[in-house]
Amino acid sequence: GAVVSQHPSWVICKSGTSVKIECRSLDFQATTMFWYRQFPKQSLMLMATSNEGSKATYEQGVEKDKFLINHASLTLSTLTVTSAHPEDSSFYICSATDLRGRTGELFFGEGSRLTVL
Amino acid sequence: KNQVEQSPQSLIILEGKNCTLQCNYTVSPFSNLRWYKQDTGRGPVSLTIMTFSENTKSNGRYTATLDADTKQSSLHITASQLSDSASYICVVSGQAGTALIFGKGTTLSVSS
Numbered sequence: 001g002a003v004v005s006q007h008p009s010w011v012i013c014k015s016g017t018s019v020k021i022e023c024r025s026l027d028f029q030a031t032t033m034f035w036y037r038q039f040p041k042q043s044l045m046l047m048a049t050s051n052e053g054s055k056a057t058y059e060q061g062v063e064k065d066k067f068l069i070n071h072a073s074l075t076l077s078t079l080t081v082t083s084a085h086p087e088d089s090s091f092y093i094c095s096a097t098d099l100r101g102r103t104g105e106l107f108f109g110e111g112s113r114l115t116v117l
Numbered sequence: 118k119n120q121v122e123q124s125p126q127s128l129i130i131l132e133g134k135n136c137t138l139q140c141n142y143t144v145s146p147f148s149n150l151r152w153y154k155q156d157t158g159r160g161p162v163s164l165t166i167m168t169f170s171e172n173t174k175s176n177g178r179y180t181a182t183l184d185a186d187t188k189q190s191s192l193h194i195t196a197s198q199l200s201d202s203a204s205y206i207c208v209v210s211g212q213a214g215t216a217l218i219f220g221k222g223t224t225l226s227v228s229s
Contacts, residue, residue, distance in 0.1 A: 004160075006160075034217070041224075043204070043206070043219075043220075043221040043222040044155075044161070044206065044219060044222070046219060091158065093160050093161075095160075095161075097217075105163065105166065106151060106163070106208065106217060107163070108153070108160035108161045108162070109160050110159060110160045111158070111159065111160045113158070
């Protein structure tokens with residue numbers, strides 16, 4: 001099946017630094033990618049939806065200037081956590097789909113665990 | 118408002134027992150409904166995807182049902198195993214090209 005790859009899978013950074021997480025669709029073109037955050041023992045929380053070549057749509061309460069999303073190609077989206085703080089420590093997951101199809105399958109990455117010290 | 122409600126929020130069962138998870142939605146127009154399994158610390162993995170015309174679909178010990186009239190879906194797990202312990206997420210899609218609506222998931226714990 002299709003594969004969505006996230007990198008890095010685990011990152012530790014100092015407070016105040018910025019961290020970039022990549023999400024790649026390896027064998028299909030992803031018209032749309034989604035970014036989620038998941039705190040321990042909680043459900044996935046959708047942060048933003050990004051369509052290739054256009055600005056991301058952020059969910060209510062998600063700061064677009066803090067969580068920069070770029071979806072410059074049909075196989076790559078990036079999430080940059082700017083000026084990270086300990087409360088940004090979380091599990092970040094992306095998913096990708098090709099919405100040009102009637103029943104576009106949705107594939108998830110393996111997630112990236114961010115720890116901000 | 119498009120919503121997806123899952124129940125129960127959490128469930129504990131003994132190994133070998135069966136269980137059923139529920140997903141009710143108000144998404145309209147409807148395109149498809151997906152069930153995902155998410156192990157702790159991993160990304161979700163697709164179990165089934167069902168369109169409007171499909172009533173049931175199986176994937177091994179997992180069987181999903183869909184009633185598009187009542188806008189309800191269930192995921193039945195047969196002869197549960199310890200490895201079934203995970204979160205199960207229901208995702209509903211409107212017409213192609215529209216947003217995907219996520220349920221909050223059901224956390225299943227299978228104990229020996």
